Amino acid sequence: MAADTRRLSTGPAVRVQDLHRSFHQNGGVLNGLDLDIADGEFVALIGRSGTGKSTLLRALAGLDRDVDGYGRITVPGSVSVVFQDSRLLPWKRILDNVTFGLRGAGAAQRGRQALAEVGLAGRERAWPYQLSGGEQQRASLARSLVREPRLLLADEPFGALDALTRLRMHALLRKLCERHRPAVLLVTHDVDEAIVLADRVIVLDAGVVRSDVRVDLPDRSRSAPAFAELRAFLLDELGVDEENLR
Numbered sequence: 001m002a003a004d005t006r007r008l009s010t011g012p013a014v015r016v017q018d019l020h021r022s023f024h025q026n027g028g029v030l031n032g033l034d035l036d037i038a039d040g041e042f043v044a045l046i047g048r049s050g051t052g053k054s055t056l057l058r059a060l061a062g063l064d065r066d067v068d069g070y071g072r073i074t075v076p077g078s079v080s081v082v083f084q085d086s087r088l089l090p091w092k093r094i095l096d097n098v099t100f101g102l103r104g105a106g107a108a109q110r111g112r113q114a115l116a117e118v119g120l121a122g123r124e125r126a127w128p129y130q131l132s133g134g135e136q137q138r139a140s141l142a143r144s145l146v147r148e149p150r151l152l153l154a155d156e157p158f159g160a161l162d163a164l165t166r167l168r169m170h171a172l173l174r175k176l177c178e179r180h181r182p183a184v185l186l187v188t189h190d191v192d193e194a195i196v197l198a199d200r201v202i203v204l205d206a207g208v209v210r211s212d213v214r215v216d217l218p219d220r221s222r223s224a225p226a227f228a229e230l231r232a233f234l235l236d237e238l239g240v241d242e243e244n245l246r
């Protein structure tokens, strides 16, 4: 039975109630998951491999296939998804990728503006292969933001980038989210990334919410004691012994 997916314009941006998902050969992946995300709230989702993070994101995006389940999902009318690979169309120039599917006379101008916002002004006529991995992800963010989504779903969007580019992308994503205020669900394996970016961090375990922590740090620098304390707590929730990481 398919989940009951509704699109409402009032209340929280996202409401997930008693969501169950299973794949035929795998049994229960999501096992009665409940989750609310407020309008404009940035939620990071972490959890061990195979705990159902991507399955949840795909359910919210309406992309799940070959999956059984039930439960109730409420998402806004405008949802954008960013993946680990940029999924740019190789046969379209960057601006055409960003504006693909947009209607209206102002589409090209909005696309240019979005590209400028992500630092790609002047690259409108480039082909995707001419951009670095980080630049391709910037273009992918521009493609999402030009649609002014009320919900941005991001599945490990920086997972394939080098450490320095990843830090730059964190700063960019924070800036874009402060400006556009979509609700965000970010799936990540990187606990520091979750703390740096999110208003709340959710730990998923065996398809349910194991912990739900508000990130209330006056200082998000990684060297701050409160940052280290939260990191230690979350790693513990993930079953990772921090001592062994040193």
Ligand SMILES: Nc1ncnc2c1ncn2[C@@H]1O[C@H](COP(=O)(O)OP(=O)(O)OP(=O)(O)O)[C@@H](O)[C@H]1O
Pocket (backbone or CB within 6 Å): 023, 024, 026, 029, 047, 048, 049, 050, 051, 052, 053, 054, 055, 056, 065, 066
């Ligand atoms: N299309 C599919 N068919 C069968 N099983 C699937 C399918 N997609 C996911 N699964 C299974 O569902 C479980 C949860 O997968 P999911 O990708 O949601 O986990 P995840 O928490 O995102 O993992 P990771 O952190 O490794 O990306 C896994 O056991 C996976 O093998």
